[in-house]
Amino acid sequence: MVSGKSNVLLSVWKCVYSVVVKSEPFLFERDVSMASSNIIELKNVNYRYDRDFVLTNINLAIPQGAFLGIVGPNGSGKSTLLKIILGLLKPREGKVVLFDQAQAKFREWERIGYVSQKANAFNTGFPATVYEVVASGLTKKTGLFHMIGKKRRPQIEKAIKAVSMENFMDRNIGELSGGQQQRVFIARAIVSEPDILILDEPTVGVDSKNVQTFYDMLDHLNKKLGITLVLVTHDIGTITNKVTHVACLNNTLHFHGSTADFEQVKDQELSQFYGHDVQRLHHDHAHEGSL
Numbered sequence: 001m002v003s004g005k006s007n008v009l010l011s012v013w014k015c016v017y018s019v020v021v022k023s024e025p026f027l028f029e030r031d032v033s034m035a036s037s038n039i040i041e042l043k044n045v046n047y048r049y050d051r052d053f054v055l056t057n058i059n060l061a062i063p064q065g066a067f068l069g070i071v072g073p074n075g076s077g078k079s080t081l082l083k084i085i086l087g088l089l090k091p092r093e094g095k096v097v098l099f100d101q102a103q104a105k106f107r108e109w110e111r112i113g114y115v116s117q118k119a120n121a122f123n124t125g126f127p128a129t130v131y132e133v134v135a136s137g138l139t140k141k142t143g144l145f146h147m148i149g150k151k152r153r154p155q156i157e158k159a160i161k162a163v164s165m166e167n168f169m170d171r172n173i174g175e176l177s178g179g180q181q182q183r184v185f186i187a188r189a190i191v192s193e194p195d196i197l198i199l200d201e202p203t204v205g206v207d208s209k210n211v212q213t214f215y216d217m218l219d220h221l222n223k224k225l226g227i228t229l230v231l232v233t234h235d236i237g238t239i240t241n242k243v244t245h246v247a248c249l250n251n252t253l254h255f256h257g258s259t260a261d262f263e264q265v266k267d268q269e270l271s272q273f274y275g276h277d278v279q280r281l282h283h284d285h286a287h288e289g290s291l
């Protein structure tokens, strides 16, 4: 039998858990070292828009806590692959499993944050502040101008802080640089506290000086906030120093594995994959290059 005192302690814990742990998961580092399961799996996926297949025989697993970099030449199917994961396109053949559920049954889309390749082609005349744009990430179902209560303010500010844009909170989005806007869209994508964040070429438009701080921010999201990251990029020269896993896509996956294994792939093989000379930034920082 549980004593009265234990009951009180149990209710206090439940209350603390529901108020602090459940509603404020970003206050705590998620224990990614415990994570072993794949949160996204693609099995024998094939896709074509109309005529030719642009994705063939894709088998890809994304472990929880990973930082996966997807690289490949223009038109190799990277954005298409992301849209399949996001359910925006349906595979012609094969299976997609999200958080252990068949994609057709999956409903918890707030667990997946996404910033599209076109996010930086934003209409700069749009009349909304940074705060309002980020807040709109909480109203995916109800539309941009749905009222958001004051009690969501800490959550919104936390997302803005996570991308180091707290000094621009009341600025109009149109007055920001491309790189700053990109950060705001990332804040919008993480405000609903997703488990995974998918970014399609986020460093396009970010100058080389700011690319490093941009990657530092992603590192913070991945390591401190425990958000699994998927990043499509041409910037293979830099990513091998940042990501835990690499996928090389050119209609089919030519490589998919840990960054350590990717380091073993010869530059010559990589150049064949891309069809031109490629240099990676090795961990001795001897070479630098991008695609």
Ligand SMILES: Nc1ncnc2c1ncn2[C@@H]1O[C@H](COP(=O)(O)OP(=O)(O)OP(=O)(O)O)[C@@H](O)[C@H]1O
Binding pocket: 049, 050, 054, 072, 073, 074, 075, 076, 077, 078, 079, 080, 081, 117
């Ligand atoms: N809506 C569409 N209708 C028909 N074909 C499409 C459509 N979108 C993309 N494609 C084609 O599918 C192929 C893959 O396109 P995708 O956008 O996935 O490539 P990508 O690797 O993201 O390229 P990039 O690096 O230029 O962004 C390309 O040949 C493209 O022309």
Ligand SMILES: [Mg+2]
Binding pocket: 078, 079, 080, 117, 200
């Ligand atoms: Mg693309």
